Amino acid sequence: MTLFEMIIWSPSPEIFTIPGLGHPVRWYGLLFALGFILAQQVMYWIFKSENKNVKDVDQLTMYLVIAVVVGARLGHCLFYNPGYYLSNPFEIIKIWEGGLASHGGAIGMLVALYLYSRKHADQSYMWILDRVAIVTVLVGACIRIGNFMNSEIIGLPTGSENGIVFARSIEDMFTRLDPRIEEVSFEKGGEATSTSPGEIPMQIELVYKRGVELQEDNTKLFFETTIPRAIDRYYGVAEHMTLPVDQPAHYEAYMSRGEQHVKFSVLGIPRHPGQLYEAIACIFMFLILAHIWYHHRMQIKTGFLFGLFMVMLWSERFTVEFFKENQEAWEASIPLNMGQWLSVPMFLIGVVVLVKSWGFTQKKEM
Known part of the structure; x- marks a missing residue:
């Protein structure tokens, strides 16, 4: 550290x-x-x-x-x-x-x-x-x-694990794609990996509005198809986040205190x-x-x-x-x-x- x-x-x-x-x-x-x-x-x-x-x-x-x-x-x-x-x-x-x-x-x-x-x-x-x-x-x-x-x-990207991941555009993308998402937060680490310098594992945690329960098929479609397409479509997102190449999408859905949560592993791009x-x-x-x-x-x-x-x-x-x-x-x-x-x-x-x-x-x- x-x-x-x-x-x-x-x-x-x-x-x-x-x-x-x-x-x-x-x-x-x-x-x-x-x-x-x-x-x-x-x-x-x-x-x-x-x-x-x-x-x-x-x-x-x-x-x-x-x-x-x-x-x-x-x-x-x-x-x-x-x-x-x-x-x-x-x-x-x-x-x-x-x-x-x-x-x-x-x-x-x-x-x-x-x-x-x-x-x-x-x-x-x-x-x-x-x-x-x-x-x-x-x-x-x-x-x-x-x-x-x-x-x-x-x-510009630092090309290393040092720098700032400006994640505001990522947060905006998720809340626009699914209005049921109430909160978006970020943390370091996760299952995503990369051999490219300057792509650092991080997790996005989504908290849905109370009463929302995700269906497996819709969740799979959202994280494996909708999100990859949206990264390049939404302004500024691809500059700060990418998905692992030749790796399946890493996400985990679970309930906590009556609220639906999903943890999604991505790669952050630190910048100067x-x-x-x-x-x-x-x-x-x-x-x-x-x-x-x-x-x-x-x-x-x-x-x-x-x-x-x-x-x-x-x-x-x-x-x-x-x-x-x-x-x-x-x-x-x-x-x-x-x-x-x-x-x-x-x-x-x-x-x-x-x-x-x-x-x-x-x-x-x-």
Whole structure:
């Protein structure tokens, strides 16, 4: 047993439903909002420490929220599938269906901060970029944790017994195939075996609604015929689960406390948790930028923090993309995926700014 051995991950993206409204509160939305709340509190501290008008932070937050949402949505539509969205412009506003691009959000922020700085003579464009850089990675960490809770932006298979099996799509498949299934749970182990690396035995336990009793012929048909066909048909399931080759289906039906149960042996496919890689990297970047601002802001030149932020963030994004699934199928036909190509100019902007701001405004005390 190792610290990084396979973890089966299948949380609901919904936390609870608001009573009376029937509207679900989702992890992603909550963490997205939490990121901006934390960023706002840090900006209050920064403005207060530098004798700026703290009330300006509220306006700054409004600029950034709008810029990130609009920029990220437009970025996704125009970078990854422009033909479809330009032909169906109404689809662009359907943000609730998913589809946000961090590169688009970054461009939106750069534009919004320029407009903001023009209204505040005491906060130059580069000055505000330096400060917002500190909190941007904090927001990024929260958003990526939200992606993890949604089981989205998944990584490539690890090819080993280490990694995350994102099992949410598997759970959804079973409950859709048979509405009588009330509960789906997962555990490691089981009768399924494989000689292929990266296919790890796991069991799926199905609990049926009280009063349901399975017939042998129907159960055999369901697990030996319906499930194998459904794995490829249901979106995302084959990426996380497979059945043993040249082996009979392993399932066991039994009654427990008046409820029908079935244990079904399958093979899980552990993947890299790309969302967590990015979230952890963002937390480290926040600590680095905050440390430099807190201890050395009187020595560094304006633009240094922003330049360092751009170099670190887009280097990290370029690297992590090697461990993530492509967002669109056509990306497989190009040497680097779209996220990596878009990271290159962002990185180069950071290098230019960092070089221009290199050095100290005054000598350090010996």
